Amino acid sequence: MLALKYITCENITKVQSTEKLSLYKKFPPKDKNDFPCPADLQEDLNWGTIQNIGGQKARIAGFLKGNTFYLVYLDKDHRFWISKPRNT
Structure with a gap:
């Protein structure tokens, strides 16, 4: 909930720059x-x-339209955009 609160209170460009x-x-x-x-x-x-x-895996997947991010999936295992683990 803290991540969602942060994102809704900040400029979209700033949010993207914080990764x-x-x-x-x-x-x-x-x-x-x-x-x-x-x-x-x-x-x-x-x-x-x-x-x-x-945690590192959990994330929310969705799409950005205008300045609104629409939540579509709760992705607890990082399966929305599967990538190779770093430094392995």
Whole structure:
């Protein structure tokens, strides 16, 4: 809840610079993602994640439209945009 409060109180550019919010420009490809794109949403929206909401893995996935980030998925295991672990 603290991450959501922070994001709603700050300018979107500042939030992105703190690495709390990462935007990917479109929905992740199927080989990098365990979630389907909801049928009533477009894949070419400005999809992204809010990180550090409860440990390193947990995040919220959604999309940015205007200055509003719409929450779509709670991603407790970092499966929205799967990436290789760093420094391994």
